[in-house]
Amino acid sequence: MTASEFQPPQIYTQEDVQQILHLAIAKKTDRGELSREQLWEIAAELEIDSESLQAAERDWLNRRLLDKKRQEFDLYRRDLLKQKVTRYAIVNIFLVSLDFLSGGALSWSLYILLIWGLGLALDTWKTFQTKGEAYEQAFQRWNLKNEMRQTLASLWSKFKNWWEPQTTTSDSTVDDW
Structure with missing residues:
Protein backbone atom coordinates (compact mmCIF):
# COMPACT_ATOMS: atom_id res chain seq x y z
CA MET A 1 0.00 0.00 0.00
CA THR A 2 1.45 3.36 -0.99
CA ALA A 3 1.03 6.61 0.86
CA SER A 4 -1.39 7.93 -1.78
CA GLU A 5 -3.68 4.90 -1.26
CA PHE A 6 -3.76 5.40 2.50
CA GLN A 7 -6.93 7.08 3.75
CA PRO A 8 -6.45 9.38 6.77
CA PRO A 9 -8.74 8.66 9.70
CA GLN A 10 -11.69 10.90 10.50
CA ILE A 11 -10.80 11.07 14.21
CA TYR A 12 -7.35 11.58 15.76
CA THR A 13 -6.13 10.99 19.28
CA GLN A 14 -4.55 13.87 21.16
CA GLU A 15 -1.12 12.25 20.76
CA ASP A 16 -1.65 11.92 16.99
CA VAL A 17 -2.63 15.59 16.75
CA GLN A 18 0.48 16.61 18.69
CA GLN A 19 2.74 14.55 16.44
CA ILE A 20 1.15 15.84 13.23
CA LEU A 21 1.34 19.47 14.39
CA HIS A 22 4.91 18.97 15.54
CA LEU A 23 5.88 17.67 12.09
CA ALA A 24 3.99 20.47 10.32
CA ILE A 25 5.61 23.19 12.44
CA ALA A 26 9.04 21.62 11.94
CA LYS A 27 8.54 21.63 8.16
CA LYS A 28 7.27 25.23 8.21
CA THR A 29 10.32 26.64 9.95
CA ASP A 30 13.71 26.62 8.27
CA ARG A 31 15.90 26.05 11.30
CA GLY A 32 13.39 24.13 13.38
CA GLU A 33 13.12 27.03 15.82
CA LEU A 34 10.26 29.39 16.52
CA SER A 35 10.25 32.68 18.35
CA ARG A 36 8.02 33.19 21.36
CA GLU A 37 5.95 35.57 19.25
CA GLN A 38 5.43 32.84 16.64
CA LEU A 39 4.40 30.44 19.41
CA TRP A 40 1.77 32.92 20.56
CA GLU A 41 0.54 33.39 16.96
CA ILE A 42 0.18 29.64 16.47
CA ALA A 43 -1.68 29.35 19.78
CA ALA A 44 -4.02 32.16 18.71
CA GLU A 45 -4.69 30.40 15.38
CA LEU A 46 -5.49 27.21 17.29
CA GLU A 47 -7.78 29.24 19.59
CA ILE A 48 -5.70 28.44 22.68
CA ASP A 49 -6.30 31.09 25.33
CA SER A 50 -3.33 32.95 26.79
CA GLU A 51 -3.82 31.52 30.31
CA SER A 52 -3.60 27.95 28.99
CA LEU A 53 -0.55 28.77 26.91
CA GLN A 54 1.17 30.47 29.86
CA ALA A 55 0.37 27.50 32.11
CA ALA A 56 1.70 25.10 29.48
CA GLU A 57 4.84 27.20 29.07
CA ARG A 58 5.38 27.22 32.87
CA ASP A 59 4.92 23.42 32.98
CA TRP A 60 7.38 23.04 30.12
CA LEU A 61 9.95 25.26 31.87
CA ASN A 62 9.49 23.35 35.14
CA ARG A 63 10.03 20.04 33.30
CA ARG A 64 13.18 21.40 31.68
CA LEU A 65 14.46 22.56 35.08
CA LEU A 66 13.66 19.18 36.62
CA ASP A 67 15.39 17.38 33.73
CA LYS A 68 18.46 19.59 34.20
CA LYS A 69 18.50 18.81 37.92
CA ARG A 70 18.20 15.08 37.17
CA GLN A 71 21.16 15.33 34.81
CA GLU A 72 23.17 17.09 37.52
CA PHE A 73 22.15 14.38 40.00
CA ASP A 74 23.18 11.62 37.60
CA LEU A 75 26.53 13.34 37.05
CA TYR A 76 26.98 13.69 40.82
CA ARG A 77 26.30 9.97 41.30
CA ARG A 78 28.76 9.04 38.54
CA ASP A 79 31.43 11.25 40.11
CA LEU A 80 30.88 9.51 43.45
CA LEU A 81 31.20 6.15 41.70
CA LYS A 82 34.47 7.24 40.05
CA GLN A 83 35.83 8.15 43.47
CA LYS A 84 34.80 4.75 44.87
CA VAL A 85 36.36 2.90 41.93
CA THR A 86 39.59 4.87 42.31
CA ARG A 87 39.72 4.17 46.05
CA PHE A 100 52.03 -11.28 47.05
CA LEU A 101 55.28 -9.85 48.44
CA SER A 102 54.73 -11.31 51.91
CA GLY A 103 53.93 -14.87 50.85
CA GLY A 104 54.82 -15.19 47.18
CA ALA A 105 51.18 -15.98 46.36
CA LEU A 106 47.77 -14.39 46.71
CA SER A 107 45.59 -15.56 49.59
CA TRP A 108 43.79 -13.24 51.99
CA SER A 109 43.80 -10.20 49.68
CA LEU A 110 41.51 -11.97 47.20
CA TYR A 111 38.75 -12.14 49.82
CA ILE A 112 38.94 -8.39 50.38
CA LEU A 113 39.08 -7.81 46.63
CA LEU A 114 35.97 -9.93 45.99
CA ILE A 115 33.86 -8.71 48.91
CA TRP A 116 34.63 -5.05 48.26
CA GLY A 117 34.17 -5.68 44.54
CA LEU A 118 30.67 -7.05 45.19
CA GLY A 119 29.75 -3.87 47.07
CA LEU A 120 31.23 -1.77 44.26
CA ALA A 121 29.25 -3.72 41.66
CA LEU A 122 26.04 -3.06 43.59
CA ASP A 123 26.90 0.65 43.82
CA THR A 124 27.56 0.69 40.08
CA TRP A 125 24.21 -0.91 39.36
CA LYS A 126 22.48 1.60 41.66
CA THR A 127 24.27 4.52 39.99
CA PHE A 128 23.09 3.62 36.50
CA GLN A 129 19.57 2.68 37.61
CA THR A 130 17.66 5.85 36.71
CA LYS A 131 14.11 4.59 37.13
CA GLY A 132 12.08 3.45 40.07
CA GLU A 133 11.21 4.48 43.59
CA ALA A 134 14.73 4.17 45.05
CA TYR A 135 16.11 6.50 42.36
CA GLU A 136 13.28 8.96 42.92
CA GLN A 137 13.87 9.00 46.69
CA ALA A 138 17.61 9.49 46.25
CA PHE A 139 16.97 12.32 43.80
CA GLN A 140 14.50 14.00 46.17
CA ARG A 141 17.01 13.79 49.07
CA TRP A 142 19.80 15.21 46.90
CA ASN A 143 17.54 17.98 45.58
CA LEU A 144 16.35 18.93 49.07
CA LYS A 145 19.94 18.98 50.33
CA ASN A 146 21.00 21.23 47.43
CA GLU A 147 18.06 23.60 47.95
CA MET A 148 18.85 23.86 51.66
CA ARG A 149 22.51 24.50 50.88
CA GLN A 150 21.52 27.28 48.45
CA THR A 151 19.12 28.79 50.98
CA LEU A 152 21.74 28.78 53.71
CA ALA A 153 24.32 30.31 51.37
CA SER A 154 21.83 33.01 50.43
CA LEU A 155 21.01 33.72 54.07
CA TRP A 156 24.70 33.82 54.95
CA SER A 157 25.47 36.30 52.19
CA LYS A 158 22.53 38.50 53.26
CA PHE A 159 23.76 38.37 56.85
CA LYS A 160 27.31 39.26 55.76
CA ASN A 161 26.00 42.17 53.68
CA TRP A 162 23.97 43.38 56.64
CA TRP A 163 26.83 42.91 59.08
CA GLU A 164 29.61 44.52 56.98
CA PRO A 165 28.08 48.02 56.95
CA GLN A 166 27.55 47.69 60.71
CA THR A 167 31.22 46.89 61.33
CA THR A 168 32.45 49.61 58.96
CA THR A 169 30.49 52.33 60.75
CA SER A 170 31.61 51.11 64.16
CA ASP A 171 35.25 51.06 62.92
CA SER A 172 34.97 54.66 61.77
CA THR A 173 33.70 55.77 65.18
CA VAL A 174 36.69 54.12 66.80
CA ASP A 175 39.00 56.02 64.45
CA ASP A 176 37.32 59.30 65.36
CA TRP A 177 38.39 58.95 68.99
Whole structure:
Protein backbone atom coordinates (compact mmCIF):
# COMPACT_ATOMS: atom_id res chain seq x y z
CA MET A 1 0.00 0.00 0.00
CA THR A 2 1.45 3.36 -0.99
CA ALA A 3 1.03 6.61 0.86
CA SER A 4 -1.39 7.93 -1.78
CA GLU A 5 -3.68 4.90 -1.26
CA PHE A 6 -3.76 5.40 2.50
CA GLN A 7 -6.93 7.08 3.75
CA PRO A 8 -6.45 9.38 6.77
CA PRO A 9 -8.74 8.66 9.70
CA GLN A 10 -11.69 10.90 10.50
CA ILE A 11 -10.80 11.07 14.21
CA TYR A 12 -7.35 11.58 15.76
CA THR A 13 -6.13 10.99 19.28
CA GLN A 14 -4.55 13.87 21.16
CA GLU A 15 -1.12 12.25 20.76
CA ASP A 16 -1.65 11.92 16.99
CA VAL A 17 -2.63 15.59 16.75
CA GLN A 18 0.48 16.61 18.69
CA GLN A 19 2.74 14.55 16.44
CA ILE A 20 1.15 15.84 13.23
CA LEU A 21 1.34 19.47 14.39
CA HIS A 22 4.91 18.97 15.54
CA LEU A 23 5.88 17.67 12.09
CA ALA A 24 3.99 20.47 10.32
CA ILE A 25 5.61 23.19 12.44
CA ALA A 26 9.04 21.62 11.94
CA LYS A 27 8.54 21.63 8.16
CA LYS A 28 7.27 25.23 8.21
CA THR A 29 10.32 26.64 9.95
CA ASP A 30 13.71 26.62 8.27
CA ARG A 31 15.90 26.05 11.30
CA GLY A 32 13.39 24.13 13.38
CA GLU A 33 13.12 27.03 15.82
CA LEU A 34 10.26 29.39 16.52
CA SER A 35 10.25 32.68 18.35
CA ARG A 36 8.02 33.19 21.36
CA GLU A 37 5.95 35.57 19.25
CA GLN A 38 5.43 32.84 16.64
CA LEU A 39 4.40 30.44 19.41
CA TRP A 40 1.77 32.92 20.56
CA GLU A 41 0.54 33.39 16.96
CA ILE A 42 0.18 29.64 16.47
CA ALA A 43 -1.68 29.35 19.78
CA ALA A 44 -4.02 32.16 18.71
CA GLU A 45 -4.69 30.40 15.38
CA LEU A 46 -5.49 27.21 17.29
CA GLU A 47 -7.78 29.24 19.59
CA ILE A 48 -5.70 28.44 22.68
CA ASP A 49 -6.30 31.09 25.33
CA SER A 50 -3.33 32.95 26.79
CA GLU A 51 -3.82 31.52 30.31
CA SER A 52 -3.60 27.95 28.99
CA LEU A 53 -0.55 28.77 26.91
CA GLN A 54 1.17 30.47 29.86
CA ALA A 55 0.37 27.50 32.11
CA ALA A 56 1.70 25.10 29.48
CA GLU A 57 4.84 27.20 29.07
CA ARG A 58 5.38 27.22 32.87
CA ASP A 59 4.92 23.42 32.98
CA TRP A 60 7.38 23.04 30.12
CA LEU A 61 9.95 25.26 31.87
CA ASN A 62 9.49 23.35 35.14
CA ARG A 63 10.03 20.04 33.30
CA ARG A 64 13.18 21.40 31.68
CA LEU A 65 14.46 22.56 35.08
CA LEU A 66 13.66 19.18 36.62
CA ASP A 67 15.39 17.38 33.73
CA LYS A 68 18.46 19.59 34.20
CA LYS A 69 18.50 18.81 37.92
CA ARG A 70 18.20 15.08 37.17
CA GLN A 71 21.16 15.33 34.81
CA GLU A 72 23.17 17.09 37.52
CA PHE A 73 22.15 14.38 40.00
CA ASP A 74 23.18 11.62 37.60
CA LEU A 75 26.53 13.34 37.05
CA TYR A 76 26.98 13.69 40.82
CA ARG A 77 26.30 9.97 41.30
CA ARG A 78 28.76 9.04 38.54
CA ASP A 79 31.43 11.25 40.11
CA LEU A 80 30.88 9.51 43.45
CA LEU A 81 31.20 6.15 41.70
CA LYS A 82 34.47 7.24 40.05
CA GLN A 83 35.83 8.15 43.47
CA LYS A 84 34.80 4.75 44.87
CA VAL A 85 36.36 2.90 41.93
CA THR A 86 39.59 4.87 42.31
CA ARG A 87 39.72 4.17 46.05
CA TYR A 88 38.96 0.48 45.39
CA ALA A 89 41.75 0.24 42.81
CA ILE A 90 44.37 2.00 44.92
CA VAL A 91 43.68 0.10 48.13
CA ASN A 92 43.36 -3.29 46.45
CA ILE A 93 46.50 -2.86 44.36
CA PHE A 94 48.34 -2.13 47.61
CA LEU A 95 46.78 -5.10 49.44
CA VAL A 96 47.35 -7.55 46.57
CA SER A 97 50.95 -6.36 46.26
CA LEU A 98 51.47 -6.69 50.02
CA ASP A 99 49.94 -10.18 50.02
CA PHE A 100 52.03 -11.28 47.05
CA LEU A 101 55.28 -9.85 48.44
CA SER A 102 54.73 -11.31 51.91
CA GLY A 103 53.93 -14.87 50.85
CA GLY A 104 54.82 -15.19 47.18
CA ALA A 105 51.18 -15.98 46.36
CA LEU A 106 47.77 -14.39 46.71
CA SER A 107 45.59 -15.56 49.59
CA TRP A 108 43.79 -13.24 51.99
CA SER A 109 43.80 -10.20 49.68
CA LEU A 110 41.51 -11.97 47.20
CA TYR A 111 38.75 -12.14 49.82
CA ILE A 112 38.94 -8.39 50.38
CA LEU A 113 39.08 -7.81 46.63
CA LEU A 114 35.97 -9.93 45.99
CA ILE A 115 33.86 -8.71 48.91
CA TRP A 116 34.63 -5.05 48.26
CA GLY A 117 34.17 -5.68 44.54
CA LEU A 118 30.67 -7.05 45.19
CA GLY A 119 29.75 -3.87 47.07
CA LEU A 120 31.23 -1.77 44.26
CA ALA A 121 29.25 -3.72 41.66
CA LEU A 122 26.04 -3.06 43.59
CA ASP A 123 26.90 0.65 43.82
CA THR A 124 27.56 0.69 40.08
CA TRP A 125 24.21 -0.91 39.36
CA LYS A 126 22.48 1.60 41.66
CA THR A 127 24.27 4.52 39.99
CA PHE A 128 23.09 3.62 36.50
CA GLN A 129 19.57 2.68 37.61
CA THR A 130 17.66 5.85 36.71
CA LYS A 131 14.11 4.59 37.13
CA GLY A 132 12.08 3.45 40.07
CA GLU A 133 11.21 4.48 43.59
CA ALA A 134 14.73 4.17 45.05
CA TYR A 135 16.11 6.50 42.36
CA GLU A 136 13.28 8.96 42.92
CA GLN A 137 13.87 9.00 46.69
CA ALA A 138 17.61 9.49 46.25
CA PHE A 139 16.97 12.32 43.80
CA GLN A 140 14.50 14.00 46.17
CA ARG A 141 17.01 13.79 49.07
CA TRP A 142 19.80 15.21 46.90
CA ASN A 143 17.54 17.98 45.58
CA LEU A 144 16.35 18.93 49.07
CA LYS A 145 19.94 18.98 50.33
CA ASN A 146 21.00 21.23 47.43
CA GLU A 147 18.06 23.60 47.95
CA MET A 148 18.85 23.86 51.66
CA ARG A 149 22.51 24.50 50.88
CA GLN A 150 21.52 27.28 48.45
CA THR A 151 19.12 28.79 50.98
CA LEU A 152 21.74 28.78 53.71
CA ALA A 153 24.32 30.31 51.37
CA SER A 154 21.83 33.01 50.43
CA LEU A 155 21.01 33.72 54.07
CA TRP A 156 24.70 33.82 54.95
CA SER A 157 25.47 36.30 52.19
CA LYS A 158 22.53 38.50 53.26
CA PHE A 159 23.76 38.37 56.85
CA LYS A 160 27.31 39.26 55.76
CA ASN A 161 26.00 42.17 53.68
CA TRP A 162 23.97 43.38 56.64
CA TRP A 163 26.83 42.91 59.08
CA GLU A 164 29.61 44.52 56.98
CA PRO A 165 28.08 48.02 56.95
CA GLN A 166 27.55 47.69 60.71
CA THR A 167 31.22 46.89 61.33
CA THR A 168 32.45 49.61 58.96
CA THR A 169 30.49 52.33 60.75
CA SER A 170 31.61 51.11 64.16
CA ASP A 171 35.25 51.06 62.92
CA SER A 172 34.97 54.66 61.77
CA THR A 173 33.70 55.77 65.18
CA VAL A 174 36.69 54.12 66.80
CA ASP A 175 39.00 56.02 64.45
CA ASP A 176 37.32 59.30 65.36
CA TRP A 177 38.39 58.95 68.99
